[in-house]
Amino acid sequence: MDILGISAFYHDSAACLVRDGRIVAAAQEERFTRKKHDPDFPKNAVAYCLKTGGIQASGLDMVGFYDKPILKFDRLLQTYLAYAPRGFESFRMAIPLWVKEKLWMRDLVREALGYAGKVHFLEHHESHAASAFFPSPFQESAILTMDGVGEWATSSIGRGSDNKVSLLKELHFPHSLGMLYSAFTYYTGFKVNSGEYKVMGLAPYGEPKHVAAIYEELLDLKADGSFKLNMEYFDYCAGLTMTNKKFDRLFGGPPREPESKLTQREMDLARSVQEVCEEVMRRMARRGLDAQVRVFIKIINIHPQQAEVGQHLADIHERRAAAQPDAGTLLLQRLRQRLGAPGLREILGSRHDILAHQENDRREHKPDFHGGADDARHRYAGRAHRGQFGIQRQRGQAHHRADERGDR
Numbered sequence: 001m002d003i004l005g006i007s008a009f010y011h012d013s014a015a016c017l018v019r020d021g022r023i024v025a026a027a028q029e030e031r032f033t034r035k036k037h038d039p040d041f042p043k044n045a046v047a048y049c050l051k052t053g054g055i056q057a058s059g060l061d062m063v064g065f066y067d068k069p070i071l072k073f074d075r076l077l078q079t080y081l082a083y084a085p086r087g088f089e090s091f092r093m094a095i096p097l098w099v100k101e102k103l104w105m106r107d108l109v110r111e112a113l114g115y116a117g118k119v120h121f122l123e124h125h126e127s128h129a130a131s132a133f134f135p136s137p138f139q140e141s142a143i144l145t146m147d148g149v150g151e152w153a154t155s156s157i158g159r160g161s162d163n164k165v166s167l168l169k170e171l172h173f174p175h176s177l178g179m180l181y182s183a184f185t186y187y188t189g190f191k192v193n194s195g196e197y198k199v200m201g202l203a204p205y206g207e208p209k210h211v212a213a214i215y216e217e218l219l220d221l222k223a224d225g226s227f228k229l230n231m232e233y234f235d236y237c238a239g240l241t242m243t244n245k246k247f248d249r250l251f252g253g254p255p256r257e258p259e260s261k262l263t264q265r266e267m268d269l270a271r272s273v274q275e276v277c278e279e280v281m282r283r284m285a286r287r288g289l290d291a292q293v294r295v296f297i298k299i300i301n302i303h304p305q306q307a308e309v310g311q312h313l314a315d316i317h318e319r320r321a322a323a324q325p326d327a328g329t330l331l332l333q334r335l336r337q338r339l340g341a342p343g344l345r346e347i348l349g350s351r352h353d354i355l356a357h358q359e360n361d362r363r364e365h366k367p368d369f370h371g372g373a374d375d376a377r378h379r380y381a382g383r384a385h386r387g388q389f390g391i392q393r394q395r396g397q398a399h400h401r402a403d404e405r406g407d408r
Contacts, residue, residue, distance in 0.1 A: 002055055006042060006109065007066035009102065011193045013042040017049035025052035037194050041112050057113040067124040069105045071151035073098055075173060079237050087238025124150025129167060133160035142288040143167075146281070148178035148193075157288040169287075174237050175229050177280055180219065183234060184273040186242035188266040189256030203274040206267030210251065214276050217250055225284030 005016040008029075016026040025048060030036055032044035050057060076098070080091045101108060106119045128145045143158040143165065154176035158167040181199070182192045190198050221227045231237065235244040248254050256266055 001061045002053065002059065003062045003064060004046065004049065004057075004060050004113075005064045005066070006046065008041045009039055011037045011039050013039055013045070015042045015045040015049050017053045017055075019053060025049040041108075043112065046113065057115040060113075060115060060117060062118045062120060063109060063113065063115060064120045064122060065105060065109060066122065066127050068121045068151055069098075069102050070121075071123070073103060075149075075152055079174070083238035090238055090240055093240075123153075125153045125156045125170070126165070126167060129156065129158050129160070130165050133165055134163075136160075142285075144281075144285055144288050146177050146284070148182060149173045149176055154178065155284065157284065171226055174231060174234070175227060177227075177277055179234070179236060179242075180229060181273060181277055183236070183242040183247070184269055187247065187251070187255045188269055189258045189260060189262075191258070192242060199270045200274065202262070202267045202270035204271070206264070206269070206271030208272045208275045209268045210272035211275055213250060214272060219276065219280075221280060221283070223283065224287040225280055225282075227280060 001020060003018050005018070007014050012028055012030065014026070014028040017024040027042075027045040027048050028038075029040065029042035029045045030038040032048070033040075046057075076094065080087055105121070109119050110116060125145050125147075128147070128150075129143045132145070133141055133143055138160070140161040141159070143160050144155070145153075145158070146155045148154065152172045153170040154173055155171040156167050157169045158165060160166075181196055185196050185199050186192050188199055188202070190196070215221065218230050218233055219227050220230070233244065233247040233250065235241050243255065251269065252265070256262075
């Protein structure tokens with residue numbers, strides 16, 4: 001069975017081809033276009049995957065898309081209604097694209113591929129959880145996912161065991177650690193969904209002078225890592241920017257102009273939000289590890305912090321930890337487990353994180369996990385044949401539900 005997975009139209013679009021439970025090819029569109037974080041439909045990545053697999057799109061058994069546009073559209077509409085009449089300009093800019101294109105994603109995908117078969121849409125955080133756990137060398141694992149936002153979820157805690165993944169708790173929009181980090185990315189003069197790593201890079205040069213202000217004014221953090229953001233300081237729900245004038249007053253002035261000189265102020269802001277985000281992650285991970293034996297972290301918009309936080313968790317709990325970046329290329333692992341196809345746990349072990357178009361990226365990589373890809377593949381080969389793969393969602397157990405609009 002040949003299944004093509006696609007992520008597109010947000011950032012870092014990508015494609016992945018899986019054949020009988022094994023990854024044949026996976027690539028991000030930016031590798032071909034040289035457009036950083038290219039969000040467009042990954043036609044070049046798709047062409048590469050199909051060519052590598054020696055198959056035409058018409059020969060595919062299924063195509064999967066990495067999120068559910070209808071649920072995302074529901075969030076947008078409910079958010080705009082909650083903030084109306086404020087936010088009309090953002091509404092006016094966003095809705096036409098949805099009405100013309102994004103709500104018709106099945107037709108768009110079929111037309112772009114020249115494909116007439118099945119197209120499945122999968123919830124965003126379920127896709128992340130499965131792509132993190134299934135190729136890992138862990139027999140069982142706690143799973144922690146964090147990003148800006150999927151459909152409604154912004155963070156989730158789950159468990160992986162053998163060939164099953166269950167999502168147990170969620171944090172819902174607009175309360176998002178990724179959005180908090182992106183707000184500081186915007187405020188320090190960098191591009192959102194692109195310049196977060198620059199904020200991370202500034203952090204070591206700063207002092208955590210604003211940590212108290214963040215906790216007192218922006219973030220109500222609980223012991224289990226759940227939190228609420230004070231939306232009086234943010235504008236991303238209804239406006240065209242991440243932060244507002246009240247945020248400016250809290251931190252002593254307007255956002256830094258892009259490409260202008262960096263000052264100690266930006267370094268101190270970066271250090272402060274870095275420390276806050278790491279503390280939130282530690283608390284969430286402790287909560288997720290309460291009854292687990294391993295942790296596998298999946299971080300998206302806040303991806304620069306993966307390695308450091310993973311090491312914190314490994315040190316704190318004396319358990320192995322691993323981190324995976326966001327690309328969406330391995331969505332098909334989740335499709336495989338949904339369909340009960342065999343062979344999923346055999347795919348390349350830790351090397352799922354380093355697949356690339358060989359002509360574009362010839363850097364030498366080493367496996368992330370202890371023992372390497374071959375050991376992981378042999379240790380867990382055949383595990384997929386002992387039963388149907390499955391994703392289980394325990395709805396109604398939200399991880400500190402954000403608000404009434406998030407209880408869906």
